[in-house]
Amino acid sequence: MATLLAIEASPRSAAVSTELAERFIDHWQSGHEDGIVIRRNVSLEPVPLLDEAWIEAAYTAEADRTPEQRAALVVSDQLVDELIAADTLVIATPMWNLNIPAALKAWIDQIARVDRTFKFTNTAPSGLLSPSKQVVIFTTRGGSYGYGSAMFDYQEPYLRAVLRLLGLRDIRFVHAENQGFSPEVARASRDAAHEWITELPLKGRA
Numbered sequence: 001m002a003t004l005l006a007i008e009a010s011p012r013s014a015a016v017s018t019e020l021a022e023r024f025i026d027h028w029q030s031g032h033e034d035g036i037v038i039r040r041n042v043s044l045e046p047v048p049l050l051d052e053a054w055i056e057a058a059y060t061a062e063a064d065r066t067p068e069q070r071a072a073l074v075v076s077d078q079l080v081d082e083l084i085a086a087d088t089l090v091i092a093t094p095m096w097n098l099n100i101p102a103a104l105k106a107w108i109d110q111i112a113r114v115d116r117t118f119k120f121t122n123t124a125p126s127g128l129l130s131p132s133k134q135v136v137i138f139t140t141r142g143g144s145y146g147y148g149s150a151m152f153d154y155q156e157p158y159l160r161a162v163l164r165l166l167g168l169r170d171i172r173f174v175h176a177e178n179q180g181f182s183p184e185v186a187r188a189s190r191d192a193a194h195e196w197i198t199e200l201p202l203k204g205r206a
């Protein structure tokens, strides 16, 4: 059964990033009528930050873990299982202070797991997630970060790099920029993003 995992990062009830993700989910469901959708809003239901017990457990070989160490990884294991099972990963995030909200970073810290989603080699880390998993990322920004912008977008380069490190290759971004400008300008950017959504290819088991 095709599975879509949506990670939503805005705490706002009228979030544009969530609206875009939900529009894509509708589009995806039109092609996968029996598909499974799992949603997590990591701002409204935060995942824990990493602590020393987590780090010790994650870097202990699975066979050698104590019951306490296994317990320290329960949340992370569940989040990793969800991610591995998903054919399509949707991330919906506002830009906050040029990057992603800390709540989304907390999710990334939980799913970047040695020997589950990446492994160390003699040269560099190597991703363990399927390169054919589809990733669609919706971002919303108050300003704009395209050619000629005086500000630097740390969000897209960071997300591309960390997801690539985990093995993901099929990564598409849809940005709704200028949300801090007049209602007309903001609306035009949202409308353009909505149009992109219907152009996005749908992947997943039939």
Ligand SMILES: Cc1cc2nc3c(=O)[nH]c(=O)nc-3n(C[C@H](O)[C@H](O)[C@H](O)COP(=O)(O)O)c2cc1C
Binding pocket: 010, 011, 012, 014, 015, 016, 017, 018, 093, 094, 095, 096, 097, 098, 099, 140, 141, 142, 143, 144, 179, 180
């Ligand atoms: C705490 C905070 C930090 C923000 N930082 C930026 C920023 O660095 N650059 C930017 O263009 N917009 C910034 N914004 C504006 C948001 O990205 C913009 O309002 C976005 O549309 C919100 O997305 P949402 O509707 O999905 O919550 C910030 C907004 C907040 C609340």
